[in-house]
Amino acid sequence: MEEKIHIDWLTVILYIIIVIFGAMNIYSANSSVENAFLFDFSREYGKQFIWIGISAAIVFLILLTDFKFFNFSSYGIYAIVIGMLMVLLATGSFERGAQAWFRIGSFKLQPSEFAKYATALALAKFLGGFDVKFEGKKNILICFGIIFLPMALTLLQNDTGSALVFASFILVLYREGLSGWWLILGVYLALIFVLTILLPSLYIIGTLLILAVGFIYFFRKQKQLIVLGIVVFAASSFFILSLDFVFAKLLQPHQQQRILVTLNQDVDQYYTKKAKEFSIFKVEKKHVDKKNASKRDYSYNVRQSKISIGAGRWWGNGFNNGTQTKAKLVPEQHTDFIFCTIGEEYGFVGSTAFLLVYLLMIGRIFYLAERQKNIFSRVFGYSTGSIIFFHFFINIGMALGVLPVIGIPLPFMSYGGSSLISFSMLLFTFLKLDANRVNEISRLY
């Protein structure tokens, strides 16, 4: 009996819509007003068609591959990608501040894009192993190890954005049993971080003190909770008071600027303001780098992005008619800031429709992941969904000015071969695994 391909056509259709819409927007953002030939391969919009073609070919190959191949070769693929990252670190040249690309002729390959795919496979393979669960120190350490190795290598390439994406695997681990408290802790720390930048440290500590006293009073009969309250308060206070140090020492100047810009802080004034405040570790002058800060306009990208999106109003200017887009006012508009084109040319109505389609696709992936019968497929599915979601969240949040500028692409939309191919591989590998689930069932019964 011949095996049918029970592929999830809804996801495929959403994928095709997004890819084609992406190509349209790249064309709009990248072509000049007059005489723009669609298949001009010297331009990015022309090249994107090549990437779409290559992606289609790879998707076809994946669908023809036996599903067992992915399970079988997971660690191999992981090893190869880790190897590539190491070679890149040793030999790669810096481009745009990062050591992230292999140059092959005129084409550039970004292994960190494929590292996500490999990590998803490796994590799925490990957790899908016989009698392995996300429990016990050893297993948990191995899981984090699988994630941290490529993340650290990407970070060493100075590609912070791509490295951050590996944080999305926390969501997968959450699904596999990681306590929700860790996520809450993460959100809590982020909140404290933002508040500390916005408000004087002592105000926040004072507020926390009141909350802590109330908490302890309320649970005065439970010793454990009293201890918890005291520990959380003490740790938070320490975090707050040392944040200046963390901020100034661990983050690079441009990262500091981007965060401050997102929070509407005047870069120059921020440091003078913070220097007057009480803090455990005083910010040293050499970290501030004021001169460099005032020279570059770090708010430019975001400001232009907001203007572009705002120019769209209800219905937008229509395809290829965005004036801001055509004027090329937003840097990197065909890659990381592709959402500006959507905002300007399709307006509020088109943008929300796009968000809906995109979130529907991600939701569908999570839904498909949950229905998997074997853990390998499920972990891989959640990884796929989480990675795409993380990119989506950061990328659009950045374009809308609610998150700091982190240069990562919008999957299936932003220009770039490595990105489109690796995300297509990720999605269709999962769809292949999902299709196989149906085959498995049909064989069983």
Place this chain on the structure above:
Amino acid sequence: MEKSGRLYVFIGVLVLVGVIFTVRLFFLQIVDTSNYYKAQSYGSNEIVIHPSRGTIVDRNGKLMVFNDAIYDLMVVPEKAKNFDKAYLCRELGIDTAEFNKRLKKASRYNIKEPAVIYKSLSKELYTRMQEILYQFPAFYIETKIDRRYNINGAAHLLGYMGEVSEKQLKEDKYYRPGDIKGISGIEKAYEIYLRGKKGRKVVLVDKFSKQQGSFAGGKFDSLPIPGQNIVSAIDMDLQQFGEELLKNKIGSIVAIEPATGEVLAIVNSPNYDPNLLVGQQRDKNFNSLLLDPRKPLFNRALKSPYPPGSTFKTVQALIGLNEGVLHSYTKYPCRGGYHMGSITVGCHPHASPLELERSIAQSCNAYYCNVYRSIIDNPKYSSVQDGYTQWTKYLNSFSLGMKTGIDLPEESKGIVKQSQYFEKIFGKNWRSSNVISLSIGQGEVGLTPLQMANVSATIANRGFYYTPHVVRSIGDNNFVPAEFKVKHRTMVAPEFFDTVVAGMAKVTQPGGTAWRCSIEGIDICGKTGTAQNPHGDHHSLFIAFAPRDNPKIAICVVVENGGAGAAYAAPIACLMIERYLATDKTQPSKKPDMLKRMLEANLAGAAIYQLPGKDPAPAAGTKDTTAKKKPAPAALPVKKK
């Protein structure tokens, strides 16, 4: 599987993110319109296309004023940041201080609005700027229109162009800083017709200010509408001839076509070449003209009231006739002047007594002292004051003491005093003897050359005039403003004019004051005037029209310090009439000697002494001291020829 419920946490997070992004989008795109307006101003650059300004031709279709393109370097002050100022200054050839000054001036009105920073780039500079301007996104070149003239005179008439003032910018939103508009003359009066309508092209510019094409598919673009061409009433040949005749003299000529009120020529001397007030040197030239003690910018024909002298007798005769106190047969004796108590108004020797026509031809002062007294002392009025007031009403009906309404800016209404004025000087019950000098056009009366020419036209028409106008028609459809066709009647009934016309005809006949100026074959009706002038030699005046029947031209000539009316004004007027009436302009004058004398006469030196900063001319020493005193009204001893 106990963790499968966590799918809903994932779905919940997706929904939450979707809602946050949608709200944010709503805020950016719908609530906060500032982004939208920033986008409007940011990605596009509006390029103004200046329309070509209307040309001006003379009544015979000869081109007087036309256009040439000039290139201005414009700056958008708001964007003029972080550029290599030293480099740009070096290329423009101005120092940084000057550049900063101009930039500051450009920013004064509105920093978002483009303004001129360097006017009229030379051809070389224009080419150079085109090469380097891509490095200066805040700067661009705008093509504007500058005027060129086919005539080196008529400057007061045509007017000049200049940059709009800040006040005008606020009043009329059409203009932007650095635009040029008509400041005087026809250029000012007909600005709204001549300027046309600016067009604009909105081009998309990228972040390097590189043009990316038409904005929004040219939706906001508009073509400039060229200004309307104007047909002037001026006869360019006559205008230039008049300027030749007045060369080296100070004075003014106004010629009007009586049947239409069309102004044929307005000549002022000193004059200036209108070509001085265009191009790079404009401001420099303007300043030197402004500081020139001869006041070449001053439009004497419209703004300078002269005592009309004996030319005024024509008006006095008409009023007298209409009031019934004078008849064509009325005779008054003249014994070397008019004597009344201590007052004597002198007169030159002539036969006596004279009737009305010959009193005009020989210009008897005593005759008009009697006429004037009979007008204002008329018993039908309760007092001299009422009689005087009635007399001023007559003058007003000739548009004397009020503006003629000519279609040019800055006209003076001349001097005609109210009776109250004399009360302050002579007390409440002043008498006709106090104002006796008015009878011969001296004292408290001043008429502009335009007003005198209009009087001449009114007499030529036997009792009416059209508002003088220098423009014949506007635009391709030959639009003529309605006010040009309104007939203004004087208070003097038409039947009284013939006697005065007959008297004026005798002026150029043997025995008349200007008979030596007569030109064979032309019936010139005129009246000489020799106006006493406290500053120097008498002003030479002449009003005239010709031919006697169906007059084609009415004229007034004033030559300052020219002496007797027959000395300069009358010959010039007659030569002008001859020239205008001649069908062939190349035909030599029938009075070549007179023409030669007029062209060669140099009277400018006689006037120099009254100018500040110059050494008194020798003529000043010969003046009697009384002449320099301020004239005591009415009591002025008058000597007339």
